[in-house]
Amino acid sequence: MPGLIRGVARTAVVAGTATAVSNRVTRRQQGRWAAQGQYPYDAGPPQAAPYAEPSAPSSPPDMTGKIEQLKQLGELKAQGVLTEAEFEEQKRRVLES
Incomplete structure (x- = not known):
C-alpha cells in the first residue's frame, strides 16, 4: 500500500509541475508576441469598440x-x-x- 500512495503522490507532483511550466511558457509567448506586434492565429490586434456619437436629445x-x-x-x-x-x-x- 505505501508504494501505491507514493506512486499517486509522484504523479500528482509531475502533473502539477507540467501544468505550471505550460502556463509559464504560454504567458512568455504571449508577452513576446505583444512586444513584437504579432498576434497568435492571425487574429490581429484587439479591436476597440467604435466610438458612438451621442444621440440628439429626444423631443x-x-x-x-x-x-x-x-x-x-x-x-x-x-x-x-x-x-x-x-x-x-x-x-x-x-x-x-
Missing part, C-alpha cells in the same frame, strides 16, 4: 396625450371605477412616462 414628451390620459383617469375616479390610491398610482405612471 419633449407629448403633453397633450398625457393630459388626455389624466382626464380619463379623473373621469374613472369620479365614476367610482378607481379608488383614490389606484388613481394616484395611475397618475404617477402617466406623469413618469
Whole structure:
C-alpha cells in the first residue's frame, strides 16, 4: 500500500509541475508576441469598440396625450371605477412616462 500512495503522490507532483511550466511558457509567448506586434492565429490586434456619437436629445414628451390620459383617469375616479390610491398610482405612471 505505501508504494501505491507514493506512486499517486509522484504523479500528482509531475502533473502539477507540467501544468505550471505550460502556463509559464504560454504567458512568455504571449508577452513576446505583444512586444513584437504579432498576434497568435492571425487574429490581429484587439479591436476597440467604435466610438458612438451621442444621440440628439429626444423631443419633449407629448403633453397633450398625457393630459388626455389624466382626464380619463379623473373621469374613472369620479365614476367610482378607481379608488383614490389606484388613481394616484395611475397618475404617477402617466406623469413618469
